[in-house]
Structure formats: structure tokens, C-alpha cells
Amino acid sequence: MQGIVLDSVSKIFGRPRILGRLARTLAKTETYALRDVSFAMPAGKVLVLLGPNGSGKTTTLKLLSTIFFPDNGSVLVNGWDTRQDAGQVRKQISIAISSERSFYPRLTARENLEFFASLDDVPRRTRKQRIEAALQRTDLAELRDVQIMKFSSGMHQRLALARALMKQPSAVLLDEPTRSLDPGATARYWELIRDLPASGTSVVLASHNFEEAIAVGDSVAILQRGELIFYESTDGLNAERLKSLYADLTEVSRFRDELVEAAS
Amino acid sequence: MTAGLADKAVAIFWRDLLTSFRYRNGFVISAIAALGELAAFYYLARAVGPGYRPQGTDYFLFLLVGTGFFSCFVGTMNAFVRVVQDAQQSGTLEVLMTTSTPGLVVLILSALSTMTNNILQFLFYLAAGLLLFGTSLGSIHVPACVVVLALSAIIAAATGILAAAVQLAFQKGSALVWLFGSSAWLLTGTLFPVEVLPRPVRFLSDLVPLTHCLNAIRPVLLRGASLAVVSPEIEILAVLALALVPLFGGIFTWTLDQARQQGTLSFY
Numbered sequence: 001m002q003g004i005v006l007d008s009v010s011k012i013f014g015r016p017r018i019l020g021r022l023a024r025t026l027a028k029t030e031t032y033a034l035r036d037v038s039f040a041m042p043a044g045k046v047l048v049l050l051g052p053n054g055s056g057k058t059t060t061l062k063l064l065s066t067i068f069f070p071d072n073g074s075v076l077v078n079g080w081d082t083r084q085d086a087g088q089v090r091k092q093i094s095i096a097i098s099s100e101r102s103f104y105p106r107l108t109a110r111e112n113l114e115f116f117a118s119l120d121d122v123p124r125r126t127r128k129q130r131i132e133a134a135l136q137r138t139d140l141a142e143l144r145d146v147q148i149m150k151f152s153s154g155m156h157q158r159l160a161l162a163r164a165l166m167k168q169p170s171a172v173l174l175d176e177p178t179r180s181l182d183p184g185a186t187a188r189y190w191e192l193i194r195d196l197p198a199s200g201t202s203v204v205l206a207s208h209n210f211e212e213a214i215a216v217g218d219s220v221a222i223l224q225r226g227e228l229i230f231y232e233s234t235d236g237l238n239a240e241r242l243k244s245l246y247a248d249l250t251e252v253s254r255f256r257d258e259l260v261e262a263a264s
Numbered sequence: 265m266t267a268g269l270a271d272k273a274v275a276i277f278w279r280d281l282l283t284s285f286r287y288r289n290g291f292v293i294s295a296i297a298a299l300g301e302l303a304a305f306y307y308l309a310r311a312v313g314p315g316y317r318p319q320g321t322d323y324f325l326f327l328l329v330g331t332g333f334f335s336c337f338v339g340t341m342n343a344f345v346r347v348v349q350d351a352q353q354s355g356t357l358e359v360l361m362t363t364s365t366p367g368l369v370v371l372i373l374s375a376l377s378t379m380t381n382n383i384l385q386f387l388f389y390l391a392a393g394l395l396l397f398g399t400s401l402g403s404i405h406v407p408a409c410v411v412v413l414a415l416s417a418i419i420a421a422a423t424g425i426l427a428a429a430v431q432l433a434f435q436k437g438s439a440l441v442w443l444f445g446s447s448a449w450l451l452t453g454t455l456f457p458v459e460v461l462p463r464p465v466r467f468l469s470d471l472v473p474l475t476h477c478l479n480a481i482r483p484v485l486l487r488g489a490s491l492a493v494v495s496p497e498i499e500i501l502a503v504l505a506l507a508l509v510p511l512f513g514g515i516f517t518w519t520l521d522q523a524r525q526q527g528t529l530s531f532y
């Protein structure tokens with residue numbers, strides 16, 4: 001199937017490496033980052049993952065990008081298993097991690113993109129053109145020759161998106177992509193994300209922003225303590241309704257009134 | 265046409281060159297440290313006196329080749345650890361490991377520029393030692409020198425790959441390099457010939473690849489020995505190179521998969 005499938009996926013951290021079950025019982029250090037999560041997302045759609053801190057949003061992105069392998073279940077990207085066919089999956093995905101520390105600070109924006117383009121097998125004849133286009137789309141063209149140690153957080157986030165777009169992947173994974181952006185840059189970023197499915201690109205985006213979820217998402221999933229507690233189309237939903245739903249479903253329900261009040 | 269291996273090597277080399285150039289003070293400090301070390305060995309050799317001629321050669325030249333080669337070998341091992349360590353600390357490791365290039369290839373290509381740099385530094389170290397202290401090597405057998413250097417570089421790279429795997433698994437690859445470096449001072453004949461060691465220790469010495477590298481490079485550089493003369497050591501080096509690269513490469517790939525499984529890829 002084209003698109004993304006998680007089938008009964010669990011990810012467990014702190015599992016002892018030796019002595020198996022006995023060590024697990026004694027150590028009790030296991031933490032389920034994801035527990036039995038399943039969903040199927042068709043290609044060319046935007047899925048927004050919502051959930052409190054530690055609910056498993058970033059873990060889901062890292063499983064899709066092969067940074068993590070699942071402990072149980074399977075993760076498929078366009079039919080390729082992230083564990084068995086990791087190389088194939090890596091050719092098809094790009095991840096923009098929210099950390100600023102995923103570039104070489106002494107290199108310029110252009111030099112950083114050239115480096116990653118080479119490792120990502122972007123053909124030489126189209127490389128310059130793709131890098132330039134990605135810089136233009138993320139409003140970084142004028143900063144192409146600036147060493148990125150001089151970049152702000154927001155610029156780093158836009159550069160991470162430029163790196164993801166330059167590869168022209170079939171799935172883009174974004175971790176809180178607008179966290180450090182000003183309102184104007186955020187609106188432009190949302191516009192960019194909304195344009196991606198037109199070229200068949202799927203997007204999975206982790207966020208805490210309800211407006212963002214409604215603005216860009218075709219579907220929204222809510223995770224809590226590693227469990228998928230909600231997965232629906234955004235049709236008929238608005239930010240207010242989503243906030244209310246979120247407050248009802250998650251542990252923040254005790255703060256529901258404040259949350260809804262803050263939203264209105 | 266997709267970017268090939270050479271294209272990736274050039275991209276990584278270019279990244280490292282630009283980064284080094286923009287941190288160029290580090291190069292000056294390394295050069296000053298190397299000159300200080302050379303002077304120390306020169307005066308050590310003078311203090312020991314001209315009567316001491318290990319393996320039939322001047323002690324200063326013995327030290328010059330031994331310590332230069334030792335630094336080159338251990339520096340290469342360390343280069344592999346630093347690739348992983350730097351990527352963990354700079355936050356680039358996770359992104360690098362999601363590119364289309366396999367992790368082992370990224371590691372080897374990333375360490376390649378440092379390896380080249382180490383070999384150049386070794387040659388610079390030799391030249392500086394000879395020029396500054398007015399001495400000279402015998403007539404070097406160039407083909408033998410190239411073969412020994414190439415095999416030694418492959419073995420150093422293989423042990424570096426193992427150290428990188430340790431860095432990935434336990435975040436302590438530099439400890440393995442330190443352990444290797446410390447025991448190598450004693451066991452490999454860097455500062456003195458291994459013949460002076462007790463027999464059981466000499467047995468251990470034979471198990472360390474660097475011993476065979478030094479046993480081969482000293483006669484080639486200092487006495488102009490040909491391939492035929494050092495062929496027993498070259499055979500050992502060739503077997504080690506053929507065995508260690510796939511073995512330690514496999515261990516690194518397995519460790520990388522384990523780190524993905526344990527979720528510890530970016531731990532440091």
C-alpha cells in the first residue's frame with residue numbers, strides 16, 4: 001500500500017539487553033513510549049499528531065524515519081518495512097527534527113544543504129537547482145551564504161524544512177516545525193505544508209498547536225502515554241472543537257475549563 | 265545519475281576542509297605540539313647516547329619512526345570514534361543515519377579525510393625531525409613503503425570501526441582507544457624494541473597489529489628493505505586487513521541496528 005501504516009506498534013525504552021524476562025521483572029525500568037499503536041494513512045495526505053509531552057509523537061516520527069526500530073509490530077512506508085527494508089525507507093522519507101543542532105554551524109546554509117544532498121543521492125545535475133528552490137520556498141535564499149551559527153531558532157527550523165524538501169521525498173516528517181516561528185513565517189510554513197500533498201508527498205507532523213492541526217491536517221491523531229486515543233479526519237472540526245475534544249480525552253481534562261477559556 | 269561514492273567522499277572531504285579552515289588555530293597548536301615532541305625525543309636519544317642502536321639503527325630515528333607511526337595509527341582509530349562522538353554531540357547523528365547512505369559508509373568516508381590528514385602529518389613529522397635535527401633516512405624502498413602504509417591504514421581503520429561501535433554502544437569509544445594506546449606503548453615496540461620484553465609479554469606483543477606494522481615500516485624506512493625482506497610481516501598484515509575489515513564492519517552495523525532498537529542512537 002502507498003502511504004504509511006503502523007500495525008500494532010510498540011516501542012519500549014529501558015528494556016534490559018541481557019537476561020530477558022527475568023531482568024525485566026527485576027529491573028522494572030521499561031517505559032512504553034508507544035503501546036500497540038495502529039493506523040493507516042493514505043499517500044498524499046497530512047496527518048497531525050497531537051498529545052502532551054512524552055505521549056509518543058516524536059517516537060512515532062523516529063520510528064517512521066528508522067532512527068528507532070519498533071519492539072513489536074511493524075511500520076510500513078509505501079509498503080516497505082522500516083526494519084527489513086530500512087535502506088528503501090530512507091530513500092523515501094525526510095525528517096526535520098525540532099533540534100537546532102542537526103547542522104554544521106561553521107558551514108553556510110548552502111554548504112550544509114549541498115552536503116546532505118550528496119548523502120541523500122540528490123542527482124548532481126539537479127542539485128543546485130533543488131537547493132536553490134528549497135531555499136526560496138523557505139525564505140532563506142538571501143541567507144544562503146551565511147554560516148548557520150549565526151541563525152536564529154526559526155531560521156534553523158526553516159533550514160531543516162529546506163533540507164527535507166530538497167530531497168523530494170514521498171513522506172516528510174516534521175517535529176514541531178513552527179515552534180520558534182513568528183506568525184508571518186508560521187502562515188507561510190503552513191501554506192508550504194498544504195502544497196506538499198499536491199505532488200503526492202505525505203506529511204506527518206507532530207505539534208502542540210490546535211490551529212496548526214486544523215490549518216494543515218487532513219487527519220489528526222491524539223496520543224497519550226504512548227496510546228492512540230483518537231484518529232479522525234479534520235473535516236467538520238475547528239480549532240475550538242479540537243481543543244475541547246483534546247481536553248476531554250487527555251490528562252489535561254482537569255485543566256479543561258482553563259484550556260477552553262484560553263482558546264476563546 | 266545518482267551521486268556516487270566518490271561524490272559523497274568529496275562532499276565529506278569538503279565539509280571537513282571548510283570546517284578545519286574555519287577553525288584554523290587548531291592546526292597551528294598541533295604543529296607546535298609535534299615540534300615539542302620531536303625535540304624531546306632528540307634530546308632523549310642524545311641522553312641515551314650513540315652507543316644504543318636498537319635494531320641496528322640510530323635511536324632518534326628509531327623513536328622518530330616509532331612515535332610518528334604510533335600517532336598516525338592511534339590517530340586513525342580515534343578519527344572513527346570522533347566521527348560518531350562529534351555527530352552525537354553536535355546532534356547530526358540522527359539526521360545522518362536517516363540519509364540514503366548506509367551508516368558504515370558515512371563512518372568510513374567521514375574518517376577518510378582525518379586518515380589522510382594523519383598520514384600527511386606522519387610524513388610532515390618525519391620530514392621535520394630529519395630537517396631540524398640534521399639526520400637522514402637510508403634509501404627508502406618506495407613500493408614496500410606504500411604497501412606497508414596502505415595495509416597499516418586499513419588495519420587502523422578496521423580497529424577504528426570497532427572503537428566507533430563501542431562509542432555507539434556504550435558512549436565510551438575513546439576509552440577503548442586510550443586502552444589500546446596505553447598498552448601499545450608497552451607492547452608494540454614504539455619506544456624500545458620488543459626483544460627486551462619478557463617472553464610471555466612478547467607473545468601478547470605479537471597479537472597487537474601495530475607491532476607488525478612497526479616491524480615492517482622500520483626496516484623499509486630506515487634500512488631500505490624491499491618487499492621480499494619484509495614479506496613475512498606483510499603477509500600477517502594482509503591477513504589481518506582481510507579479516508578485520510569485514511569482521512569489525514559487521515560489528516559496527518549490528519551495533520547501529522541495536523542502537524536503533526534500544527533508542528540510544530543519539531545518546532552521548
